[in-house]
Amino acid sequence: MTFIAPRIRSLYTFRSVLANLVARDIKLKYQSSKLGYLWSLFEPLLLTGVYYVVFSLIARFNIVDYPLFLVTALLPWLWFNSTMNGAVRAISSQGKLLTKVYLPRETPAMAVVGAKTFEYLAALPVLVIFALISGRPPTWYLLALPLAMAIQLLLHVGLALALSGANTLFRDIERIIRIVLRALFYASPIIYHTAMALDRIPSFSWLYWVNPLTGIFELSRAAFFPQYFPGWGHVGASLGVSLIVVVVGWGLFSRLESLILKEL
Secondary structure: OOOHHHHHHHHHHOHHHHHHHHHHHHHHHHHOOOOOOHHHHHHHHHHHHHHHHHHHHHOOOOOOOHHHHHHHHHHHHHHHHHHHHHHOOOOHHHHHHHHHOOOOOOHHHHHHHHHHHHHHHHHOHHHHHHHHHHOOOOOHHHHHHHHHHHHHHHHHHHHHHHHHHHHHHOOHHHHHHHHHHHHHHHHOOOOOOHHHHHHHOHHHHHHHHHOHHHHHHHHHHOOOOHHHOOOHHHHHHHHHHHHHHHHHHHHHHHHHHHHHHHHO
C-alpha cells in the first residue's frame, strides 16, 4: 500500500489539471444534451417510473413506498454504471494528452470518477422529491448516506484505475464490462431488498456478501428505510472489499503503466 501515497501526492500536485478535466467532462455532458442539467433529474425519474410499473404493478413486489425505495438505490447504481462505462475508455480516449503532456497517468480515470460524482450529486434532488411525495421525513439514519457515498467512491477509484488500464491493452474489456454491469444490476438490491433475495435463493447468500454494492445500496436506502439497514457486517464487508479493490486496482495500474504508454 505504500506505493499509493506518492501517487496521491502526484495527483494533488496536478490537482488544477484534474479539476479542469472534470469541469470539461461535465460541460461536454450537458452541452451534448438539449435538456442539459435537467437530464440528470429526468433520467432517474423516468427509470423509477418504468421499474415501478414493471415490478410494483405487474410483478407486484409488495414494498411500501416503492418509488422512493427504488430511487434510493437507483441513484447510486446510475452513478456506478456511468462511472464504469466512462472509466473503461478513459485512457484510450486520452492517449494524445498523456503522450504530449506529463501528467500522472491516473488523471483521465480520476477525472471520470470526479465528473460522474458531480452528476450523482446533481441528481440528489430527485431523492428529496420522492421523499416529500412519500411523506417520509429523514431520520438520523440519513447519516448513512454520506458513509455509503464514501465507500462507493473508494470502489469507483479502484475499479476505474483497473478498467482504464486493462482496456488500453485488451479492448475486449469494454465489451465484457457491459455484460457484467447488466448482471450486476439484477444481482444487487436495487429493485428488491436483500432479505427478499435471501429468502428465495438462500444458497446464493455468499454472492451478497462478496458484492460490495449490497452494503452500499442498502446503506443508502436506510436513510429513509431504517428497517433495511444492512447491519454492520454487510457495511464492513462492503468497505473491506472496496479497500481491497483500491489497492489491487492501483497496483495493477502501476504494473501496467509502462505497457499502457507503449500502447498509446
